[in-house]
Amino acid sequence: MQHILDRFVRYITVDTQSDPTNPAFPSTEKQWTLARMLEQELKDIGLSEVMLDENCYLTATLPSNVSHTVPTIGFVAHIDTSPDFSGKNVNPQIHKNYDGKNIVLNADQNIILDATYFDDIQQYKGQTIITTDGTTLLGADDKAGVTEIVTAMEYLVNHPEIKHGKIRICFTPDEEVGKGAHKFDVKAFGAEWAYTMDGSQIGELEYENFNAARAVVTIQGKNVHPGYAKNKMVNAILVAQHFINGLPANEVPEKTTGYEGFYHLHDILGDVEKTTLEYIVRDHSLEKFKERKENMKSLVSSLNQKFGEDIFSIEIKDQYFNMKEKITPVMHIIDIAAAAMEKENIKPIYKAIRGGTDGSQLSFMGLPCPNIFAGGHNFHGKYEYVPLESIEKATKVIINIAEITANKYK
Structure with missing residues (x-):
């Protein structure tokens, strides 16, 4: 050997x-x-x-x-x-x-x-x-x-x-x-x-x-002087948490096994003005895989209704099947x-x-x-x-x- x-x-x-x-x-x-x-x-x-x-x-x-x-x-x-x-x-x-x-x-x-x-x-x-x-x-x-x-x-x-x-x-x-x-x-x-x-x-x-995709969520904030920020500032870092918390907490790599799929947040980059969340999305079932991608898109839509249009955007790209x-x-x-x-x-x-x-x-x-x-x-x-x-x-x-x-x- x-x-x-x-x-x-x-x-x-x-x-x-x-x-x-x-x-x-x-x-x-x-x-x-x-x-x-x-x-x-x-x-x-x-x-x-x-x-x-x-x-x-x-x-x-x-x-x-x-x-x-x-x-x-x-x-x-x-x-x-x-x-x-x-x-x-x-x-x-x-x-x-x-x-x-x-x-x-x-x-x-x-x-x-x-x-x-x-x-x-x-x-x-x-x-x-x-x-x-x-x-x-x-x-x-x-x-x-x-x-x-x-x-x-x-x-x-x-x-x-x-x-x-x-x-x-x-x-x-x-x-x-x-x-x-x-x-x-x-x-x-x-x-x-x-x-x-x-x-x-x-x-x-x-x-x-797995069926696999990469998703990038972009949160566009509004940065103004903190002393005059009331009702004006949109802190992209803090708002990003609403997206993170909007996905199922147990559907992550560290809590799944076997055929169970997940959303995996693997990178965050941001400041008050702009924050990006990078996810990988995985599922063995093609039907559930499609559902996961749609869930992320629906979450973006609902958060835009809550915080204002065009605050959240998402780009999803399939990787393999x-x-x-x-x-x-x-x-x-x-x-x-x-x-x-x-x-x-x-x-x-x-x-x-x-x-x-x-x-x-x-x-x-x-x-x-x-x-x-x-x-x-x-x-x-x-x-x-x-x-x-x-x-x-x-x-x-x-x-x-x-x-x-x-x-x-x-």
Whole structure:
């Protein structure tokens, strides 16, 4: 496993954080650093048709080694890391033979990965846990996925006795800011279906996800001298609270689970004159998703009636939709992934993603693309970790999918 560990560490120590405020593609120049590194590595391990395009999408091919016709399949991961927490100077900590107890990430700053609070970690006793040093995220989302795909392709190149059809891989930029599939050329990729390696705990196999939208509420105030403000000032900061309080208090991420949707206020920027509220809106049910968007619009209308026309305005933009609609007609691709896991004594965990992946957008672009575990936990923050054994298992699952697919179409 040292080879896998070295590769993973090499990837996560490259800062590839994306930027939601930059409309450029990719949103940060530093994503090119890892893309170019991977471009050379894919050539070195023997893949063909290695191409890094002008938008920072890196694709490559492992040619078929069988004489019969097998559908071309693909594997996808993203190279960027979340803008929610620093990805600069990642200093991974390696904890061998984990004992199930708290892990001190940073003694100087008293940052501790609490094994009671983050109790999922206890299922990995005896394994090698890779954590942060408490000052950055780790980047297992999704450099664990990148590691798994590269390692699996390298293994298949070096073991031609394992039979497989044509395999295409793609590493995308800007997934964390919702643009990972925006410039993905599905036709040129040429796969009949694909899998994103971007899930969390070992065993996850996901083909349902949220319907998602971004909503920006703008409150236009009136700023006058506070000494003469009576019946004249409209304090946008204070008025904004009426919108926040007008949404259901229990329909937020921290109070929902499973198939329950939510409104998530994730950013506020403002002063007396103008305040903006940025929300993400999520629901697995398309009908409820539409209702949520209408609720926000109705709330804006009612508040304008109360405080005056044009005080509140809202802009809502759909981001992605539930891929279940596109996966259900081709459930054999889920069966293949499940069989690949079971071959490694992994029980598939069918979960509805409380988020989205490149695969959700790709599925609606004509490339059915469910999601498979990459192994990490606590993404987007300093408590992120990944068991090394989970990365190894995910690598084997990719290899098994390739072999099972080839055998299925004999």
